Amino acid sequence: MNILEKENKKVVLLGNEAIVRGALESGVDFVSVYPGTPSSEIGNIFFKLSQLKKFKGYFEFSTNEKVALEAGIGASFSGLKVLVAMKNFGANVALDALAPFAYTGSKGATVIIIADDPSCHSSGQSEENSRGFAQLVHLPILEPSTPQENKEFVKQAFQLSEKFNIPVIVRITTRVAHQRSLVNLAKIKTSKTKGFFKKDKNQFITLPPRVLEMKKELFEKLEKIKNLAEKSAINKIIKNSSSHSKIAVITSGVSYLNVMEALQETKTNLAVLKLGFFYPLPEDKIKNFIKNLKKVLIVEELEPYLENEVTRLAKQVNCQLEVVGKKLFSQIGEITPDQTAQAIAQITGKKLKNKKLLEKQDNQIEIPKRMPRLCPGCPYWLVVSALKKAVDPKKVIFGGEIGCYMLLGMPSVNMQDYLFCMGSSVGIGHGIRKSTNQKLISFIGDSSFFHAAIPALINAVTNKSSLLIIILENQTTAMTGHQPHPGAPSSGEPGIKIENIVKACGVNYVKTIDPINQKEFVDTLKSFLNKPEVSVIISKKPCIQIKK
Amino acid sequence: MHTNKKINEFNLLIVGTGGQGQITLLQVLAEAAFIDQFDFKSSELHGLSQRGGSVKVHIRFGKEIHSPMIEKNKADLILGLEMQESLLARDFAYPETIFLVNKHFIPVVPGKKVSQEQVSDQLKKMNKNVFLVPANEICQKELGTSVTAGIYLISFACFKKFIPIKPQSILKAIEKTITKKHLDLNIKTFNLASKINNQ
Numbered sequence: 058m059n060i061l062e063k064e065n066k067k068v069v070l071l072g073n074e075a076i077v078r079g080a081l082e083s084g085v086d087f088v089s090v091y092p093g094t095p096s097s098e099i100g101n102i103f104f105k106l107s108q109l110k111k112f113k114g115y116f117e118f119s120t121n122e123k124v125a126l127e128a129g130i131g132a133s134f135s136g137l138k139v140l141v142a143m144k145n146f147g148a149n150v151a152l153d154a155l156a157p158f159a160y161t162g163s164k165g166a167t168v169i170i171i172a173d174d175p176s177c178h179s180s181g182q183s184e185e186n187s188r189g190f191a192q193l194v195h196l197p198i199l200e201p202s203t204p205q206e207n208k209e210f211v212k213q214a215f216q217l218s219e220k221f222n223i224p225v226i227v228r229i230t231t232r233v234a235h236q237r238s239l240v241n242l243a244k245i246k247t248s249k250t251k252g253f254f255k256k257d258k259n260q261f262i263t264l265p266p267r268v269l270e271m272k273k274e275l276f277e278k279l280e281k282i283k284n285l286a287e288k289s290a291i292n293k294i295i296k297n298s299s300s301h302s303k304i305a306v307i308t309s310g311v312s313y314l315n316v317m318e319a320l321q322e323t324k325t326n327l328a329v330l331k332l333g334f335f336y337p338l339p340e341d342k343i344k345n346f347i348k349n350l351k352k353v354l355i356v357e358e359l360e361p362y363l364e365n366e367v368t369r370l371a372k373q374v375n376c377q378l379e380v381v382g383k384k385l386f387s388q389i390g391e392i393t394p395d396q397t398a399q400a401i402a403q404i405t406g407k408k409l410k411n412k413k414l415l416e417k418q419d420n421q422i423e424i425p426k427r428m429p430r431l432c433p434g435c436p437y438w439l440v441v442s443a444l445k446k447a448v449d450p451k452k453v454i455f456g457g458e459i460g461c462y463m464l465l466g467m468p469s470v471n472m473q474d475y476l477f478c479m480g481s482s483v484g485i486g487h488g489i490r491k492s493t494n495q496k497l498i499s500f501i502g503d504s505s506f507f508h509a510a511i512p513a514l515i516n517a518v519t520n521k522s523s524l525l526i527i528i529l530e531n532q533t534t535a536m537t538g539h540q541p542h543p544g545a546p547s548s549g550e551p552g553i554k555i556e557n558i559v560k561a562c563g564v565n566y567v568k569t570i571d572p573i574n575q576k577e578f579v580d581t582l583k584s585f586l587n588k589p590e591v592s593v594i595i596s597k598k599p600c601i602q603i604k605k
Numbered sequence: 606m607h608t609n610k611k612i613n614e615f616n617l618l619i620v621g622t623g624g625q626g627q628i629t630l631l632q633v634l635a636e637a638a639f640i641d642q643f644d645f646k647s648s649e650l651h652g653l654s655q656r657g658g659s660v661k662v663h664i665r666f667g668k669e670i671h672s673p674m675i676e677k678n679k680a681d682l683i684l685g686l687e688m689q690e691s692l693l694a695r696d697f698a699y700p701e702t703i704f705l706v707n708k709h710f711i712p713v714v715p716g717k718k719v720s721q722e723q724v725s726d727q728l729k730k731m732n733k734n735v736f737l738v739p740a741n742e743i744c745q746k747e748l749g750t751s752v753t754a755g756i757y758l759i760s761f762a763c764f765k766k767f768i769p770i771k772p773q774s775i776l777k778a779i780e781k782t783i784t785k786k787h788l789d790l791n792i793k794t795f796n797l798a799s800k801i802n803n804q
Contacts, residue, residue: 069635094652179652236673237635237647318672394672412678413699422723424689425716429658
């Protein structure tokens with residue numbers, strides 16, 4: 058495995074593989090994750106390494122990102138080195154624990170990977186930009202651009218965390234996580250599994266008035282980290298003696314790569330300030346960079362955080378500076394190398410070389426758009442079939458959920474009327490049922506059930522709702538790569554029985570059915586849909602992709 | 606046509622549907638590019654996009670590669686694992702782009718009905734460098750399975766010098782990347798593709 062090769066070797070690594078390697082080279086002891094694209098490979102690899110006994114530390118797939126982070130916090134408080142990984146929405150779930158963690162600080166160095174997905178290649182919900190957490194939780198955020206940087210920045214993050222006792226976020230995007238290129242390896246450090254929780258009421262209890270003192274301490278740490286950022290090599294200026302003296306570029310992440318590509322392609326020589334720190338920003342370095350410029354191009358995806366900061370700093374050193382960012386780039390969607398080249402051409406007044414296009418053809422046929430769909434043989438097709446027999450889909454509201462059943466909204470099935478965050482199929486369904494007299498069916502997967510739907514189920518029962526919930530128990534976390542979950546552990550043990558939990562939540566009408574038994578499924582659907590209380594059908598049939 | 610010389614930049618776009626093994630192909634090509642001492646970067650998508658939808662993966666290699674993504678109209682070779690997806694990739698082509706297309710048709714369901722013949726005709730009219738190779742058929746016939754059609758095509762492309770990577774590097778990359786369980790089949794596929802020079 059490339060990821061385990063010896064130090065001083067050069068190997069091909071995927072961005073997420075390089076993150077794992079960076080953690081191993083830092084001697085990480087404790088890793089907890091909940092899968093989510095584009096971060097899933099991090100957990101998958103640690104899982105594999107654990108099974109092969111190549112990772113001597115502790116690894117777990119946690120039930121959701123909040124408990125993943127909390128587990129990590131416990132390990133950190135016990136003096137272990139911790140890595141927690143999630144996608145952007147996972148950080149929303151973990152936020153309740155993340156905010157106080159900034160205040161208490163870490164004991165064992167802790168790095169949190171948050172992976173965003175501009176253009177929502179593999180995300181519903183929203184195009185959330187986790188850079189926004191910086192000002193909310195006040196934690197350092199580093200932004201690597203390549204697999205090599207993924208590794209280096211994870212190591213720097215551990216060092217930073219160690220030095221200042223503060224958790225550090227490394228923020229990646231799809232094009233950084235799922236990029237492959239060469240990485241220089243260094244030595245893997247040994248991991249330990251046993252720490253010690255030294256009692257310290259002053260550090261771990263976030264009650265007022267101590268909590269406000271902690272905030273002060275946090276700001277003091279950040280000031281010191283900002284001074285470190287000013288001198289850090291990961292905030293670097295790329296220029297030479299013939300760089301344009303009045304126009305320059307500030308950028309980070311994958312946009313940096315597109316900028317360098319565009320400069321090379323258009324044969325333009327602009328100085329580039331590449332920011333490895335998103336927060337805290339090396340403000341003096343930025344001010345120095347912009348003070349004699351006429352124009353600065355900010356190449357940043359999504360919201361103009363950097364642009365707003367540069368605009369603010371320009372007022373201090375260069376009031377005439379024209380800061381160009383969202384004027385040329387949308388806040389929506391990833392920025393392509395083409396768009397970057399166009400922006401560079403526009404800002405320098407250069408004309409882009411006309412690209413040679415294919416000749417237009419007569420009678421071009423229209424190819425229908427190929428949308429993702431449920432795999433042939435997926436057990437969910439049986440559920441769809443039963444539903445079509447049991448109900449008039451036009452007369453029932455269907456709650457969508459995050460997972461493979463997101464695809465139940467596709468045209469040939471068309472059983473999806475809303476789609477939000479994990480667990481919300483039940484949560485929102487309850488709200489609709491209390492507000493109308495309409496029939497409603499909520500879909501939820503088994504992994505999602507454990508992740509988020511249990512409180513929603515309890516809420517629906519307690520507040521006397523009457524929705525029908527279909528739990529799709531395919532015994533895996535499929536969409537993200539078939540990870541185990543509490544109902545289907547990797548050890549092969551039985552796991553927590555969903556039916557028992559549903560009964561314990563006070564549901565009187567619950568039935569576990571293999572959807573191959575169409576008649577039983579159809580009859581139960583018809584019966585349960587008319588119940589005046591919450592009812593649950595557990596559709597139990599394994600995903601066809603699970604390796605036996 | 607490209608010959609096997611040290612080049613500035615080569616952009617290879619692989620298109621197909623989810624589940625056709627694009628990521629494995631990228632892994633092999635990345636290792637092969639490394640063996641041939643090219644600078645390179647690649648870009649791929651996982652998760653939702655894999656569930657039978659359209660999938661494009663990029664690999665770029667040469668002297669100094671920065672962006673992991675290929676710009677519109679700059680793909681030197683478009684390797685299409687499926688015919689309709691190959692047509693849809695026309696935005697990435699310029700007049701001399703080589704289209705190496707698997708003569709394999711996966712209907713889009715649901716969707717307006719387009720016939721394989723219509724797509725084939727359209728492809729042949731794209732430019733003068735369209736090569737339709739029945740890789741699935743060849744592999745099924747000679748190896749008993751079409752699962753390595755992609756490996757067949759990239760090996761084919763190297764033997765035909767469509768990609769400036771040494772065929773031997775592809776073989777070494779296959780040996781390095783593919784799991785033991787499937788290694789034999791993949792090596793046989795590579796060897797099968799080497800026979801094209803006798804055709």
